[in-house]
Amino acid sequence: MKKWTTYAINPEKRVKIKTSWFFEGGLLMFGLMISKQEHQEIEYLLKREMEEITLDLGDHRIDPSIKEAMEERYSVLFQLFRRFATGEECLQYMPKKKKRTN
16 A cells, blocks of 8 residues: 555645545545535535436437446446435435346
8 A cells, every 4th residue: 555645625624634545456545524515515516417427328319338438437426426425315326237138
C-alpha cells in the first residue's frame, strides 16, 4: 500500500482532510468529510445521472455496444450511490439483472 496524495480542503466548512491511498489491486480509498448540503448535492447528481442513463437505455436508436457501456457506467454510479443513499432509495435505482442468452 502506497500513500498517493494528501491535502487539506477548506477547514472552515467542516471539510477537513482528504487522503488517497493506492493499493496494489488498483483500488483507491478516499477519506472525505463533507457537509450535509454537499452530501445531498452528490446524491442528487448521482440520481439525475442514473435517471438519464435509464431513459437512454430505453431508446431503440442507440447501438447495443453503446448501451453496454452505459450499463457499465450505471453500475459504477450505483455503487457510489449506495454509499450515500438509504436502503429504500437503493431499491428504486437497483440495476436490473441481465437475461442470459445462450
